[in-house]
Amino acid sequence: MSRPLRVAVIGAGPAGVYAADILTKSEQPVSIDIFERLPAPYGLVRYGVAPDHPRIKQIIHALRRVLEKPQVRFIGNVDYGVDVKLDELREHYDAVIFSTGAATDRALDIPGVDLPGCHGAADFVSWYDGHPDVPRDWPLTARSVAVIGAGNVALDVARVLAKTADEMLTTEIPDNVYRGLAASPVTDVHVFGRRGPAQAKFTPLELRELDHSPNVEVIVYPEDIEFDEGSMAAIRESNQVKTIVKVLQDWAMREPGTRPRRLHLHFLHRPVEVTGTTEVEGLRTERMELDGTGNVKGTGEFHDWDVQAVYRAVGYLSSPLPEVPFDHATGTVPHQAGRVLDLDEQHIPGVYVTGWIKRGPVGLIGHTKGDALETINSLLADIDGVELDDRPEPDAILRFLADRGVPFTDWTGWTRLDEHEINLGAPSGRERIKVVDRAEMLSVCRED
Known part of the structure; x- marks a missing residue:
């Protein structure tokens, strides 16, 4: 050639x-x-x-x-x-x-998902990560929040919602994200997984990190710690599943602490409806039971949760x-x-x-x-x-x-922006502070 x-x-x-x-x-x-x-x-x-x-x-x-x-x-x-x-x-x-x-967020086909206050996790992640194509403000007005999903993204969303803004200030979050989190009145974040603890899709590292905040109490409910034959097989076959289950069992058995905010992990709850008329007023779930294979079936028992916001973390698309x-x-x-x-x-x-x-x-x-x-x-x-x-x-x-x-932009422009963000963070001892506005990003990248 x-x-x-x-x-x-x-x-x-x-x-x-x-x-x-x-x-x-x-x-x-x-x-x-x-x-x-x-x-x-x-x-x-x-x-x-x-x-x-x-x-x-x-x-x-x-x-x-x-x-x-x-x-x-x-x-x-x-x-x-x-x-x-x-x-x-x-x-x-x-x-x-x-x-x-x-x-983008995979759809969740239940009534009420179009109500104001029901958000896609991907949109929230883009906001707190300073994506230039999303609004600068986010409606953090709920005291109690539901997060639907049992993967790492659900845990990320729940952790960022539950932590105090000052805990996040050491990271690269833009100033608008810090101000938004600082104004949040949240006290309780509820994470809902449709299946049991042995079927959760998050990793041990992500799970353990939930308990590292001095301001967030992680709560697991003993009645949610259930296993069937399929669950036991998964535990035997995977050290990762074994570790996740052990952590959850330990948390379910401990006495509640006194940290000011609470992050609740719920298993065997299938969301069936986001309730409300003009905005989110609650979440209805159906209690599930394991069917012997690690899958679940409905029990016909429903629970209504008093939440004012719902985040869907059921997968990207x-x-x-x-x-x-x-x-x-x-x-x-x-x-x-x-x-x-x-x-x-x-x-x-x-x-x-x-x-x-x-x-x-x-x-x-x-x-x-x-x-x-x-x-x-x-x-x-x-x-x-x-x-x-x-x-x-x-x-x-x-x-x-x-x-x-x-x-x-080109690689030279990106290195200018990279250095600029690092310099923005240096006075406060942070690794960087992200530039959010696209026009400002371009201005820094293309300056002579």
């Missing part, structure tokens, strides 16, 4: 960056542009991880090393489908890899992409080993997918790397021995965007 393989990656979160990393380590010479809708890279690591989880944010260091490679170029503040179309990308690149992730096939039932792009398929299940030449939009919003970083490896192997197999067509030289895409009036 007379020139490097030119690849566009759409999405600068872990999935896209890992795909680029694997490509750079192949024997194939490559030139990779990673496009991102936001001015800053890192995707959900920057805008989906709770600010009091600095350990998880260390992933950014590994992602940065990839983005600093000479074969890789970051192009931020470019919205695929708005600023550039698929056909336009295919004119400039031999292959396009979509890695746009999953950032990917959004459709213009000009790309999409399976609305699964929230994924149809593919075969990462090759995007058209309506006739034929591979669209040069178009690939990886990450959550490929497999759905499940799995951890290791799964994301495996996804990327499969996709890159397919891409490399497709171009093996193929003479590459002529393409415009690499900087042509930058002139194309500039001519279209797109105020794109």
Whole structure:
């Protein structure tokens, strides 16, 4: 081949960056542009991880090393489908890899979810993580709050709601988030899981962190600690499940403490209705029972909980992409080993997918790397021995965007913004304070 393989990656979160990393380590010479809708890279690591989880944010260091490679170029503040179309990308690149992730809330189909005061967890996470495309204010007026879900996102949402604002002030939260949390009158946060403790989807680290706050009492109810044959099998087969169950059992047996705020963990409660007329006034749940397999069935016994806000944390969902096939039932792009398929299940030449939009919003970083490896192997197999067509030289895409009036950012601009945020946090001993406003982000990125 007379020139490097030119690849566009759409999405600068872990999935896209890992795909680029694997490509750079192949024997194939490559030139990779990673496009991102936001001015800053890192995707959900920057805008989906709770600010009091600095350990998880260390992933950014590994992602940065990839983005600093000479074969890789970051192009931020470019919205695929708005600023550039698929056909336009295919004119400039031999292959396009979509890695746009999953950032919206999966629906919860029960009455009352449209009432004011019923929120999607993804929206709340975007608010407290300083996402530039969400409102600066959040309605934190409830004294008692329900969080529906038994995964890590549900625990993140519950923990941020329950903690005092001053506890969060050591993190990177923007000033508007601190002010919002400081004004919150919350005293009780209730987390509801439909199945039993052995079926919870959170990790031991996330669970234990709930009990680290000096201001939040974690309460588990003995009547919710139930196991059937399927639960016992899960405990025997998984050290993670065993650890989670042990922690929950210990908490259920201890005497209540005197910390001023309370975080209640409820299991075997299925939400059936958000109640209220003009706003959230309560949550109704049905008591469930284990059926012997680890699944549950209803008992016909209902409970009404006095809450003034409800947060749905029942899973993330990917959004459709213009000009790309999409399976609305699964929230994924149809593919075969990462090759995007058209309506006739034929591979669209040069178009690939990886990450959550490929497999759905499940799995951890290791799964994301495996996804990327499969996709890159397919891409490399497709171009093996193929003479590459002529393409415009690499900087042509930058002139194309500039001519279209797109105020794109680059890696140098991001390093300016990164340093600016770090400097904002330094006087108060914080690692950084995020810049929230998109115009301000762009101004810092693009200053001469």
